[in-house]
Amino acid sequence: MSALPRAADGLTRVTIMQGETRVSDDPGVILTTVLGSCISACLFDPVAKVGGLNHFLLAEPGSGETDVRSLQRYGVYAMEVLINAMMAMGATRSNLKARIYGGASLRDGFRDIGATNALFARRFLRDERIALVGEDVGGHGARRVEFRPTLGLARCRIASDRPVEPPRIVRPPAPVVDAGGDVEFF
Amino acid sequence: MSPSLPPPRNEGTPVQSTIMTVDDSPSMRMLLKAALTDLGYKVLEAEDGVHALERLDGAEPDLLITDINMPRLDGFGLIERVREQDRLRNLPILVLTTESSDEKKQRARSAGATGWIVKPFHPDKLAAAIRRVLH
Numbered sequence: 329m330s331a332l333p334r335a336a337d338g339l340t341r342v343t344i345m346q347g348e349t350r351v352s353d354d355p356g357v358i359l360t361t362v363l364g365s366c367i368s369a370c371l372f373d374p375v376a377k378v379g380g381l382n383h384f385l386l387a388e389p390g391s392g393e394t395d396v397r398s399l400q401r402y403g404v405y406a407m408e409v410l411i412n413a414m415m416a417m418g419a420t421r422s423n424l425k426a427r428i429y430g431g432a433s434l435r436d437g438f439r440d441i442g443a444t445n446a447l448f449a450r451r452f453l454r455d456e457r458i459a460l461v462g463e464d465v466g467g468h469g470a471r472r473v474e475f476r477p478t479l480g481l482a483r484c485r486i487a488s489d490r491p492v493e494p495p496r497i498v499r500p501p502a503p504v505v506d507a508g509g510d511v512e513f514f
Numbered sequence: 515m516s517p518s519l520p521p522p523r524n525e526g527t528p529v530q531s532t533i534m535t536v537d538d539s540p541s542m543r544m545l546l547k548a549a550l551t552d553l554g555y556k557v558l559e560a561e562d563g564v565h566a567l568e569r570l571d572g573a574e575p576d577l578l579i580t581d582i583n584m585p586r587l588d589g590f591g592l593i594e595r596v597r598e599q600d601r602l603r604n605l606p607i608l609v610l611t612t613e614s615s616d617e618k619k620q621r622a623r624s625a626g627a628t629g630w631i632v633k634p635f636h637p638d639k640l641a642a643a644i645r646r647v648l649h
Binding site: 397400401402404405407408409411412415416420421452455456457510511512513514 | 538539540541542544545548549583585612613619622623627628629630631632633634635637639640642643646647
């Protein structure tokens with residue numbers, strides 16, 4: 329994550345990389361990310377005026393990871409990290425609204441990784457009863473997303489019409505999925 | 515005619531154990547229930563600490579697995595309230611959370627938690643942890 333100085337518009341743009349999550353209650357912040365087959369969920373609480381964005385990928389092309397539950401565990405984890413960070417900043421779960429972006433088509437054998445990511449995000453939001461108020465997913469191009477966390481407003485532009493490159497999977501530094509489930513007894 | 519024999523007991527298969535899971539995320543509860551059911555456990559679910567206390571009124575699970583960050587009553591509060599009850603004083607409690615700070619682990623330990631598992635949980639590690647506290 330890298331915070332840039334305030335631009336001419338007076339707003340500070342914070343770039344979110346794959347595997348990262350960021351929340352803010354600062355009206356002067358724009359969270360931005362570039363997506364191919366990855367997915368970003370932009371969540372916001374319009375009452376608390378807190379919002380956040382994550383950027384995650386369920387499976388790496390060619391990883392051979394086909395265990396649906398394993399992929400879901402990571403996806404749920406990625407979403408929970410975002411939701412918990414927002415709640416710590418004053419958001420209320422029942423107030424949350426969502427926008428999702430990304431999930432550009434990327435074939436890995438018979439599987440479309442981008443579509444799998446988008447499907448997961450939609451299903452998660454439905455199961456969690458979080459209103460999906462906007463989305464721009466699928467297609468073949470890379471997207472640039474800019475999200476105003478306190479307003480819940482997002483702008484999504486196609487950054488490139490070329491088919492997206494296979495992403496290199498990046499998990500959050502700790503805990504990572506392979507090391508997940510570490511157990512400590514008291 | 516000889517009396518019918520009871521079905522063979524598969525030692526080590528915890529078919530009789532009941533686990534209560536407490537998490538405000540329906541998605542996480544579904545994943546946990548699937549994993550625990552696969553392992554042969556019965557599962558009771560609660561969506562936060564208050565709901566868990568209500569369900570514990572009429573139930574005697576063998577293990578409680580709880581998240582920390584939940585509305586109404588969080589995992590720390592739940593553990594403290596459970597430990598106040600004589601009937602539940604020895605109930606094993608595993609915390610399952612995205613949190614990993616030492617401060618929060620210490621708080622859970624002081625409240626009376628048995629162990630701490632960091633999400634995303636790995637089914638094999640979860641199974642081993644459960645076996646350790648149940649057997």
